[in-house]
C-alpha cells in the first residue's frame with residue numbers, strides 16, 4: 001500500500017491519499033454501494049439490521065483515524081438495507097476529540113472515492129425549540145456552521161479542485177426529495193407526532209452549552225444543537241453528493257439560569273437506545289425509497 005502523505009497545506013489528506021484509503025477499504029468487499037449512512041451517537045444499532053454485513057474496523061485501515069467516543073464503535077459496515085447496497089460508518093470523528101476539521105470530514109471524501117452519491121447523516125442533538133420533546137426526530141432543513149462562521153470551516157486550506165470547487169453554496173444543502181421521503185416513512189409508521197423539521201447548529205464541544213449560550217443559539221434561529229454533522233455535510237456537498245440529515249433530540253437544552261438539570265452523555269445514549277428500534281425501522285423503509 002502507498003504511504004499516506006497527509007500534506008497539511010491541502011487539508012491533510014491529498015487526493016492520492018484519499019484514493020489509496022478508498023482502494024484499501026474496497027479490498028474487503030465486492031459491494032459498491034451508492035448510499036452511505038453516518039451513525040450518530042448511540043445510533044449504530046441501525047447496523048444490526050444490515051443484511052450480510054461485512055465489517056471493516058477503522059484500525060485495520062492503515063492511516064485511518066479511530067473514534068474515541070462511547071457510542072461510536074469504529075467500523076465501516078457494508079451490506080444491504082431496504083434492498084439497497086449500503087455503507088454504514090459506525091463511529092464518526094468529532095472535532096472535540098482533538099481532530100482538525102479536515103480530519104473529521106475526511107471519511108466523506110473516502111466515501112466519494114468509493115462511489116457514494118447519497119450521504120445520510122444522523123446525530124443526537126439537544127432540543128432548543130421549546131415545542132420539541134426528548135425523543136423527537138428532527139429532519140435537518142438547514143444548518144448553522146458556528147465553527148465555520150468563526151474561522152474553522154472544514155474547507156479552509158489550499159483547494160484541490162479534484163475534490164470540488166474553491167467556493168461552494170451551502171444553502172439548499174439538504175435535499176428536498178429525501179426530506180419528503182423520510183417524512184412519508186415516519187408518517188406511514190405512525191410517528192408523525194414526534195416528527196419535526198428544523199435548523200441544526202454545530203458547536204465545537206465537548207462542553208454542552210451554558211444556559212446563556214443556549215439562549216444565543218436559539219436567538220440565532222437554531223432548533224437543535226450538536227457537535228457534528230456540519231463538516232460532513234459541507235464536504236459531501238463540496239464533492240457533489242446528495243445530502244440528508246436527521247437529529248434525534250436526545251435531551252431538551254435547559255436555558256433557565258439556576259436550573260438543577262445537568263445533561264450527561266449517558267442521557268444522550270439513553271434516548272438513542274430508546275429510539276434504536278424505531279431508527280432501524282425508519283431507515284430500512286427510507287433507504288428502500290431512495291433512487
Ligand SMILES: O=P(O)(O)O[C@@H]1C[C@H](O)[C@@H](CO)O1
Nearest residue numbers: 040041123124227228265268
Ligand atoms: O455524533 P453525534 O453528533 O451524534 O454526537 C452527539 C454530540 C456529542 O458527540 C455527543 C454528546 O453526548 O453526542
Ligand SMILES: Nc1nc2[nH]cnc2c(=O)[nH]1
Nearest residue numbers: 124125126208225226253
Ligand atoms: N444539550 C445538548 N445536548 C446534546 N446532545 C447532543 N449534542 C448536544 C449538545 O450539544 N447539547
